[in-house]
Amino acid sequence: MQIELHQLELRHAALRAADPARRRKLLAALCDAGQQVPVVVVAAEAPAADRYILIDGYVRVDVLQSLGRDTVDAMVWTISETDALIARFHLEGRARSTLEEAWLLEHLATDEGLSLEELGRRLCRTKSWVSRRLGLRKVLDAEMRAKVAAGQIPPQAAMKYLLPLARANGEHARTLVGNLGAHRISVRQLGRLYAAYRAADAVGRARICSSPLLFLQMDGQAARAEQAQTTAVDRLVTDLGAIAGLCGRARRRVSTELSIDEMLVARDRIWMAVMAARGAFGVLDHEIGRRLHDDRPRATDGDLRAAEQGSGNPGDRTGAPDLAEHGAGDSAQRTGDGAPPPQR
Numbered sequence: 001m002q003i004e005l006h007q008l009e010l011r012h013a014a015l016r017a018a019d020p021a022r023r024r025k026l027l028a029a030l031c032d033a034g035q036q037v038p039v040v041v042v043a044a045e046a047p048a049a050d051r052y053i054l055i056d057g058y059v060r061v062d063v064l065q066s067l068g069r070d071t072v073d074a075m076v077w078t079i080s081e082t083d084a085l086i087a088r089f090h091l092e093g094r095a096r097s098t099l100e101e102a103w104l105l106e107h108l109a110t111d112e113g114l115s116l117e118e119l120g121r122r123l124c125r126t127k128s129w130v131s132r133r134l135g136l137r138k139v140l141d142a143e144m145r146a147k148v149a150a151g152q153i154p155p156q157a158a159m160k161y162l163l164p165l166a167r168a169n170g171e172h173a174r175t176l177v178g179n180l181g182a183h184r185i186s187v188r189q190l191g192r193l194y195a196a197y198r199a200a201d202a203v204g205r206a207r208i209c210s211s212p213l214l215f216l217q218m219d220g221q222a223a224r225a226e227q228a229q230t231t232a233v234d235r236l237v238t239d240l241g242a243i244a245g246l247c248g249r250a251r252r253r254v255s256t257e258l259s260i261d262e263m264l265v266a267r268d269r270i271w272m273a274v275m276a277a278r279g280a281f282g283v284l285d286h287e288i289g290r291r292l293h294d295d296r297p298r299a300t301d302g303d304l305r306a307a308e309q310g311s312g313n314p315g316d317r318t319g320a321p322d323l324a325e326h327g328a329g330d331s332a333q334r335t336g337d338g339a340p341p342p343q344r
Helices: 020-033 058-066 081-091 098-110 116-122 127-139 142-149 155-168 170-180 187-199 202-210 212-229 232-257 260-265 267-291 301-310 320-333
Strands: 002-004 039-043 052-056 071-077
Touching: 020 058, 039 081, 052 058, 052 071, 052 081, 058 071, 081 098, 098 116, 098 127, 098 142, 098 155, 116 127, 127 155, 142 155, 142 170, 155 170, 155 187, 170 202, 170 212, 187 202, 187 212, 202 212, 260 267
Parallel strands: 039 071
Antiparallel strands: 002 071, 039 052
């Protein structure tokens, strides 16, 4: 059914944290295809006639209001408000943060009068689960909760970093959050603040909490300078090391994970992949040799044997002479252009 927006009571908006990215996606979807999923409401108790309590769909209603719409498609549940909130908890597809669970539990315990035992039973959770989440509201003060609810502090960042900080030093946590002002901090940024706070001494911790934005700016400059000092040679050596690691992992798969029958069945696919890898590395090897005028150390037989003995696991080395003999035979069977041996 369609309900006019002015008939809705938005009394549970504070139970969800703001998600700007999700709102932008929903705004684009509503502009493109209109409302596809109805909101969920329950009828308000008398004497509020023709009034409905919004249970699920707060972002949709907010977007529709911003678009100047007057009505919303709604599904009316004929159950109580408390039962509807609990049903939404069980049916909700979107992942909830622990703080949002704590907000719902506090509402059900404080405003609806449910005990810890009843909350655990009706939400299919243990009493300790309920107690732990209710305890979060005692650790984070009103300003911290408001910034999490407004999306200025992501819920996952609050759980992972702000909550441990508040438990260790509530005054420092309040100072840090207050000095963030209206800045919308990311999970990574708060993680950097928390890591620096833990590593600092008392004076350093006080400075971080008093000027968190200045610290983030200076820390970002230091990170960029450190990244700039990483030369192209370092990155090339890292890439070549990764290639060596991938070769070792592929060799272990051949030696221990694949049977001969499996390899014969996939013979053409394997040879095509081998030729592609060999060709790609040949081009790289040629380019490096050209740039260095081919003035490079050459591996001796002893070096090759040492490298082979040092890679993989002991099981990989079993029967190495036989594999070498077979490889030589296969090499003789292949044509000069590197094509796979003919089918027999």
